[in-house]
Amino acid sequence: MAMKITVIGLGYLGATHAVAMAKVGHQVIGIEPNQQKLESLSQGKAGFFEPGLDEALAEQIALGRIEFKAQHDESSREADIHFICVGTPQTPGSLAADTSYLESAIKGLAPYLREDALVAGKSTVPVGTAVRLTELLAEATGFSSPNLAWNPEFLREGTALEDSLRPDRLVVGVTNPRSEELLRAVFAPMIASGIPFLVTDLATAELVKAAANAFLATKISFINAMAEIAEVSGADASQLATAIGYDERIGNKFLRNGVGFGGGCLPKDIRALMARAEELGVGQSVAYLKEIDNINLRRRDRVIHLLTQELGSLKDKKVLILGAAFKPDSDDVRDSPALAIALLAQTAGANVVVHDPVALHGVSLKHPELPVEQALHKAFDSADAVVLATEWKEYRELDPTTVSVANKLIIDGRNVLDVAKWQRAGFRVLALGKTITN
Numbered sequence: 001m002a003m004k005i006t007v008i009g010l011g012y013l014g015a016t017h018a019v020a021m022a023k024v025g026h027q028v029i030g031i032e033p034n035q036q037k038l039e040s041l042s043q044g045k046a047g048f049f050e051p052g053l054d055e056a057l058a059e060q061i062a063l064g065r066i067e068f069k070a071q072h073d074e075s076s077r078e079a080d081i082h083f084i085c086v087g088t089p090q091t092p093g094s095l096a097a098d099t100s101y102l103e104s105a106i107k108g109l110a111p112y113l114r115e116d117a118l119v120a121g122k123s124t125v126p127v128g129t130a131v132r133l134t135e136l137l138a139e140a141t142g143f144s145s146p147n148l149a150w151n152p153e154f155l156r157e158g159t160a161l162e163d164s165l166r167p168d169r170l171v172v173g174v175t176n177p178r179s180e181e182l183l184r185a186v187f188a189p190m191i192a193s194g195i196p197f198l199v200t201d202l203a204t205a206e207l208v209k210a211a212a213n214a215f216l217a218t219k220i221s222f223i224n225a226m227a228e229i230a231e232v233s234g235a236d237a238s239q240l241a242t243a244i245g246y247d248e249r250i251g252n253k254f255l256r257n258g259v260g261f262g263g264g265c266l267p268k269d270i271r272a273l274m275a276r277a278e279e280l281g282v283g284q285s286v287a288y289l290k291e292i293d294n295i296n297l298r299r300r301d302r303v304i305h306l307l308t309q310e311l312g313s314l315k316d317k318k319v320l321i322l323g324a325a326f327k328p329d330s331d332d333v334r335d336s337p338a339l340a341i342a343l344l345a346q347t348a349g350a351n352v353v354v355h356d357p358v359a360l361h362g363v364s365l366k367h368p369e370l371p372v373e374q375a376l377h378k379a380f381d382s383a384d385a386v387v388l389a390t391e392w393k394e395y396r397e398l399d400p401t402t403v404s405v406a407n408k409l410i411i412d413g414r415n416v417l418d419v420a421k422w423q424r425a426g427f428r429v430l431a432l433g434k435t436i437t438n
């Protein structure tokens with residue numbers, strides 16, 4: 001049955017969740033205080049690159065199932081569930097997550113909250129946050145025990161809408177039967193389609209997300225650590241991953257070695273987990289995550305090492321970085337390994353040029369010091385070396401005979417190139433995690 005809901009905070013998570021909820025038939029009010037974002041959303045544009053999302057958003061607006069507002073008004077009082085989807089970025093100068101947007105969201109909602117309605121947090125938070133927010137909500141509303149639940153979201157950029165509509169599982173942390181009942185109702189079509197629905201306490205639901213991301217980061221850094229060993233022993237880390245991945249207990253997913261993980265989640269979430277565990281007096285339990293982070297960051301240095309080894313000094317050498325987004329099918333450049341490599345090369349004196357099919361706008365905003373080039377073939381012109389840092393399809397499928405590079409050197413930072421094809425075109429190919437005989 002269609003329910004009235006609000007979705008507070010319309011970034012990646014919120015915009016996708018709002019559209020997904022509208023698509024399953026609910027009546028959605030999206031709350032987004034940023035005027036520019038609000039205007040864009042109201043015109044059917046999410047404001048970031050996510051395949052299929054703008055089309056679905058425009059469709060739901062046209063159907064009248066979704067509307068956007070800068071702040072709550074009386075119509076929010078009609079909603080049964082308020083999903084909080086605001087960001088929890090890394091605090092500058094600390095490993096911990098900044099939860100101040102959550103507190104603002106709670107305060108903004110409180111005057112319009114019905115006592116029998118539910119506040120469901122979806123943001124990734126340090127374990128213990130939900131209890132603190134419940135207290136804040138009780139204070140702000142005067143309700144003795146407000147309904148607050150936690151419902152972590154596991155969507156991946158690039159497949160966000162699909163992940164929201166057909167998640168591997170739904171996890172809800174609740175403190176009373178009413179909250180569970182409302183969440184079962186809002187997710188009814190998904191539950192009916194067989195998606196596992198797990199009911200837990202608040203702390204477990206909060207921790208599920210941190211644990212899942214820590215595990216994924218660990219898998220990637222594990223294979224990248226093996227890549228470090230492969231590089232000095234003549235082994236091939238990609239073949240190693242394939243071979244160990246056949247063991248079902250290990251599995252072959254998230255074992256692609258290369259320049260490592262980035263984005264708005266994995267790096268920040270492992271750091272926030274370390275900070276929270278430290279606060280709780282169990283820092284040692286996840287102290288290993290520091291090494292997971294270090295292995296990941298060392299992969300960026302490895303690319304600079306290879307460039308320097310091949311070119312001598314990087315001073316005044318033109319280095320083309322293919323990719324700026326932290327992964328393909330996204331325009332998100334937060335904590336992007338590609339940009340970190342570009343900045344390291346620039347610091348070493350190289351004339352860096354960055355290409356990306358969709359993310360260059362973000363590069364110019366965040367790093368105006370990095371020169372960008374939109375035309376792929378032009379970007380190659382007289383480059384001394386090329387680094388493939390994000391595995392966009394157009395790079396994987398590029399015909400090497402159509403590009404001119406002064407020094408014919410390419411470093412495959414994602415292990416996706418057809419090495420023989422590039423070699424036939426006269427390129428020397430280097431890759432992470434293996435030794436290629438050119």
Ligand code: UDX
Binds near residue numbers: 155255257260
């Ligand atoms: C991640 C989680 O997957 C998702 O469940 C959570 O909700 C948010 O964080 P996302 O940040 O969109 O999603 O990206 P993901 O696909 O997990 O990739 C993260 C990074 O790891 C990317 O930089 C990617 O290039 C890298 N990666 C991924 C590898 O280096 N090797 C792999 O094998 C897989």
